[in-house]
Amino acid sequence: MTTPGSLADDERSGGDRAGGGNAGGESAEDGPAGSGGRRRVTISDLARRLHISKASVSYALNGRAGVSEETRQRVLDLAEELGFHPNSAAVALSASRTRTIGIVIARDPALISTEAFYMRTLVGIEQYLNEVDSSLLLRLTGEHGEDLDVLRRWSRQGRVDGFILFDEHDDDPRIPLLKELGVPVVVVSSNDPDDEVGRLISSPIETVALLLDHLAELGHRDIAHISGPFTFVHEQLRVRMLQEYADRRGIAVRHVEGSYRYDDGAELTRRLLTDPNPPTAIVLGNDLMALAALRVATELGTKVPDEVSILAWDDSPLCELAGPGITAVDQKTMERGRAAADLLLRVAGGEPDLHEEAPAGELRVRESSGPAPKN
Template sequence: MKRPTMADIARRAGVSKVAVSYALNDQPGVSEATRASIKSIAEELGWRPNSAARALTGGRAQAVGLVVRRPARTLGVEPFFMEFISGVETVLAEHAYALMLQMVTDQEQEIEVCRRWWGERRVDGVFLMDLQTDDERLGAVREIGLPAVAIGPPDVAGELPAIWSDDGESVYEIVRYLTALGHRRIARVAGPAELAHTAVRDAALAEVCREAGIPAAAVVYTDYTGDEGARAARALLIAPERPTAIVFDNDIMAVAALSVAQELGLSIPADVSIVAWDESPLTQVVRPMLSAVTRDIPAYGAHSATALLALIGGEDVGSVRDGYAHFVPRGSTAPPPPEPAPR
């Protein structure tokens, strides 16, 4: 089906293309009744502004895109995304660039959004977040020539420049601290198993437990929501041999675990220690304050935006290791409770 144009709208409305342009761009020159009629016809025909026309005149879309494969409510409750976006916006604002954001439910939708944005010249490049160990988006953006920066481990980013934090180092720091306190039964409530950073944390956790001479840590995979985190924590805490320390892969799940512990009559940290990934206002307002790994997430976003704009500008951009999240002990970690005497 032929894509509707301003000429089609003008023909249907019985006005000139100039009048259509004035109406659709909210410029003076037409009456309010005419403007409303033109906009109604445009909506009926399914017309969309063609920013590709601007590109043909030598301009860019002056926007970059971020598609997040999470429930939309995630933005309201998980501080990581808003802190990351705040850092991105700091750089974009300096270059008169806008950020287009869309939430989707699966990778197929994400690829389709990227293709549509690029086809309509709505964006000059995109950020790819939550890299998977076998990520189809890499081939999709390469196929259409869409500039992209991967936010995640470089070994799964293919030919794309990657901005990454060394999650393995963070895991080592957490576990070494917990074992120094005397913990031997450690568990982890992780995000989705298919995510590349989940795999990095899995491998580091297995290795550091072997090095410390303690049993392999139990790992429960979730979707990062508080509900899933609470269910995982409950299952671990009612097990015959419950862990004495649990590491949660985000702050929301760690906070949810506090409620589960209270529900079960357990004291934090006397009965079980809790560690959250990425310190946030949430981890600091609860009691006890949660031990957590902390990093400058807005700077992470700013570095990502700087790399993407450089790539759009035709520069050679390599991968950037953006440090790693350091462990900060607070009130939710302590030595494990004494083992009961054998009968």
């Protein structure tokens, strides 16, 4: 059996460049075995070797006034040579900046891992954070309100510089909580209330227009909408805007509340298609339900798109790879994530402008939508 001690003993074997210098020259022997690796290089080390004060080192490293160019360069060179990286806890403690943003997602784990939405959002956020050398502290809680605890705890603990919030609910308690805690927040939002928190806004009206214009052109006059749960603000808005837009274009819409789950999408679609007067097109609130709709149609012998068109609100690999491919709106999820992170850092930095429009979506027309059947 190997012990952590032997792990540390083995350090010499690595042939790595940075830190390889003589960082260990002063105290290569670690303290208590297993406590983890060689002593880290600190600004005190740099100061001592360069015969200057810690303050000067700090100024030099942070690009602040207070040191000559020459001194600064000597500091930077030595830091590079020794592989110095400032202890993040010390920086956080003295400067109250963590270079970390927090995301807490309170959804059913099964859904989180099935829908590509979250991962694509995270990828987008990460792309931005990489560029500005910040990090993401992530927590996936269940759906039972533990998320509030985590938000509160992380705020009080000073673990993050701010939060990005998803899945806004009616009277979402997270927003007053974080406002009270005084933590910068950006809500990835579908509406634009003036509640003085950061919001990256993408109104559903855009998607509504893309979907309904497409369907109207194809001659559909009688459609159905299987939404996600109405507890989400964006679902309420989708229903309302879809209805209004459809009214204006003389299209009838029946709304059914779904749960985003496959089974549910299947069941609700079945009911619609076996109705004596079925709709000629169904818009589903997410990719999973759209796929379910596709399957049920096939199962019932209802031809897609000849007898019914199937469209999804939110594009994804599932829509793209389904057979037939499902017409959907590419919500630019990665770009949206990126933009949210960017906005949060600006809000945290004191930027007065809290609201911003998200990048526009685009319709991806595939085989699942076609002309309305004439009957």
